[in-house]
Amino acid sequence: MNYFTARVRNSPEKEKRQNTYLEALEHFSGIRITYGRFQPNVITCYSCGHSYSSPNEKMTDVNIASRMLVDAFQDRFDTAFLISGDTDLIPPIREIKSNFTQKRVIVGFPPGRHNVSLQKIVSASFIIGRKKLLDSQLPDEIIKPDGFKLSRPIQWS
Numbered sequence: 650m651n652y653f654t655a656r657v658r659n660s661p662e663k664e665k666r667q668n669t670y671l672e673a674l675e676h677f678s679g680i681r682i683t684y685g686r687f688q689p690n691v692i693t694c695y696s697c698g699h700s701y702s703s704p705n706e707k708m709t710d711v712n713i714a715s716r717m718l719v720d721a722f723q724d725r726f727d728t729a730f731l732i733s734g735d736t737d738l739i740p741p742i743r744e745i746k747s748n749f750t751q752k753r754v755i756v757g758f759p760p761g762r763h764n765v766s767l768q769k770i771v772s773a774s775f776i777i778g779r780k781k782l783l784d785s786q787l788p789d790e791i792i793k794p795d796g797f798k799l800s801r802p803i804q805w806s
Contacts (some may be wrong), residue, residue, distance in 0.1 A: 734762030
């Protein structure tokens with residue numbers, strides 16, 4: 650199983666929470682993590698001239714597309730399950746469908762991320778309900794093989 654994300658920067662508390670989560674994913678479930686990056690993006694208000702930083706995640710969709718295509722070519726799946734609502738993934742899904750007609754791609758849309766364009770090209774789709782997300786969370790504590798304890802941050806309870 651694969652998980653795609655980018656590392657949070659410039660916010661020590663968020664970085665610590667993300668590190669705990671990613672470490673828990675790796676050690677609890679053996680998920681392989683692929684990293685993109687955040688690109689600084691400065692937004693300026695045309696009305697008042699105030700500028701603020703709004704980081705933009707880069708490479709995550711390309712990493713997902715690459716992995717899906719490589720896995721299809723290496724015959725690593727019959728059915729791929731993708732959790733996303735990102736239309737940038739339509740081209741690789743289209744290529745998988747046209748080059749590997751027996752392979753299926755099923756999309757699970759996170760809450761609030763349903764996308765009709767993406768839904769139209771996949772083999773099947775469903776919406777992941779909030780209850781299902783709550784029922785699928787990692788345990789409050791995970792003890793790594795070396796005895797180190799990973800604990801769920803209080804903000805996530």
